[in-house]
Amino acid sequence: YSSVKNENIPYTDNRMYMAGRSRFYSEKPYVIKNCIDQRKDIFVAKVKGYFPKSEYNNLLALPPIIRNIEIQNKEEVIGECMYSQAQKHSLPMTKKDRKLTTLLDTNDQFMVFNNYYLWLLIDLGFIITDYKAITVFEKNTAYEPFVRTMMNLRIQSILAGSTKEKFYKLIINSSYGYDTLNTEKFGKIKMLDKAGTFIAQHHPNHIGTKRISANTFAVQLKPKTANCFTSIQSGVFTLDNAKYWYLNYIYNFMYKCLDRKRFHFVLADTDSIYISISGDPTKDCHQQFEAIVKDRYLDLVLKMKVMNLRHQVQSAIQ
Known part of the structure; x- marks a missing residue:
């Protein structure tokens, strides 16, 4: 989230900006809708919405709305299978539980999204049904020079075979977001x-x-009170930007280059994923994704390599 230009970000000039000072706040639906539709400003919006059933085949394997929500342990909420398993193991069914889950709608609640995450959901077919509020922020680029310097130092360390590359990686990750958001409250x-x-x-x-x-x-x-020196917008943007990259990788890369009939999501978290693969039976567990890459993607990669080689030859001749 360093404002460094990246072609995998199709919004805001191919940059993912940090949130600076608040520019304005509004609860007017037409203002909120206009900010979302224009795709120019960075913001945090509170909306309701859903994915239509026509998109279910594409989304059901891993629903894209990732939320830690309070769920009532009822059969109509958690499903017949989960409900019967809970009863079988004598689990308490009367209380509400907070669970990290993936959804295809906002569960009839207003939910907060930052602009990058919300735009990706809309591109996947998300329909907004109600608008509650929006806060628009200034675009902050002050973090970019620091990231470029640290990344260059890390690359040099990797090329030199030095263990300092882990040190530079830790500096970058801990300087904005990462686990610093979890360590500000101590027991x-x-x-x-x-x-x-x-x-x-x-x-x-x-x-x-x-x-x-x-x-x-x-x-x-557990202390009754705790100090937190990270701004609210930094926390929200860190979490939602991470969800953006996570889902962008799955929907705009994995689904396009891999045969979806030959892999299945077993478990997903906000920073990791477990996948079962129907690969090459003659190879062991270290084969990774080789056997399920689409021919079309392989042809595209080969074409790009040929074009790059041709460009290098022409440059050498000139």
């Missing part, structure tokens, strides 16, 4: 004796206990 740790530990373990804010010595325990409690 409160107390050193207690057996009696104090017994009392603390019955406290609703108790997280965990570790024995230090015969009568000393490190008890971790």
Whole structure:
């Protein structure tokens, strides 16, 4: 999200900008719709919507709306199969659970999306049914020089076979977003004796206990308040930009170059994916995607290599 030009970003001049200061806020539906349709500004919008059934065949394998939502454990909500399995294993079915899930609609709720994620959903067929609010931000490019410098240092380290490349990668990742968003809230740790530990373990804010010595325990409690120095727009843009790249890779690369009949999504998270592949039976588990690449894509890659070679020959002759 460094504002570095990338052809895989078809919006905002092929750049993914960081969010700067807030320019304006509006709850007027026509203003929100206009900002979304123009595809010029960067923003965070709160909308309702859905994917039509005509798009289900393309989307059901991995629905593109990724959300951590509260779900009621009812058969009509989680499905007959999941409900019967939960009952079979005597799991509690009366309470609501928060689950990271993938959806084909906004579950009749207003949900927040940043501009890049929302535009990708719209390009995949997402239909907005209601507009709640929008905040438009200035485009910030101050991060680009830093990223270019660190990436050049990392490339030089890789070419030199130096382990410093991991150090430069960590600097880039931790400087904006990444796990810094998760480490700004720390648990409160107390050193207690057996009696104090017994009392603390019955406290609703108790997280965990570790024995230090015969009568000393490190008890971790969830603090009532916490300081966070990351701006809200940085957090929202970091999460939604990550979802954009994740889905862009799947829908605009994997689906186009791989035979979809020969691979299946087993498990998906916001930073990883597990896929089962019907590959070449004569090869072992290290074959990766070789056997399921489409012939059309292979022909395209070969054509690009030939064109590149021809260009190099012509340049050498000149």
